Amino acid sequence: AQSVAQPEDQVNVAEGNPLTVKCTYSVSGNPYLFWYVQYPNRGLQFLLKYITGDNLVKGSYGFEAEFNKSQTSFHLKKPSALVSDSALYFCAVRDPDDYKLSFGAGTTVTVRA
Amino acid sequence: NAGVTQTPKFRVLKTGQSMTLLCAQDMNHEYMYWYRQDPGMGLRLIHYSVGEGTTAKGEVPDGYNVSRLKKQNFLLGLESAAPSQTSVYFCASRSDRGSSYEQYFGPGTRLTVT
16 A cells, blocks of 8 residues: 655745755555645646656756655755745655555645745 | 646535536546545545546545546546535546656536535
């Protein structure tokens, strides 16, 4: 079985400061990992993915994530947060042999001006 | 190219009523999914389809049925709505080709059952 944990319900940062959203996963094989963002009253938008290769993955809107196999983590980062980054962020994992994604509960990010 | 669309956007049902949610995608994707989103629980998979004419149960299938008669459409039915089905429903699709592993989501349907 595959699962994802996002240990923080909320993350609050000041604009211009670094932003980190944490994610740990559990999967039987090598994981496919994803981050999505959801703005109010909208669907989920894809940010980035790790499938294989370089552990540091760069995605949309200046976000990046680092795959750490030993710690089974895939934390999302942005060096300098913007107020417009305020949203709900979801981490998701898929076993390569499975068709389905498993999502974390989500982390609400608030960036204050 | 509209991507993934869902109809309706909002609906209010009384307990026991039935309805069908329609998802359509114009990306020629093989895989399609229905999720529900509830506060603090992330997205939970209801049913999914790996191709036209095929469907399979996800994590929370009870009280829902689905059909995939055409490749571009994936319908979610509630035969007898219950208040516990009050939620936001999202449809998603994914290609089975190349390196495109991510799912593309529709805008959602907000359903209230009274």
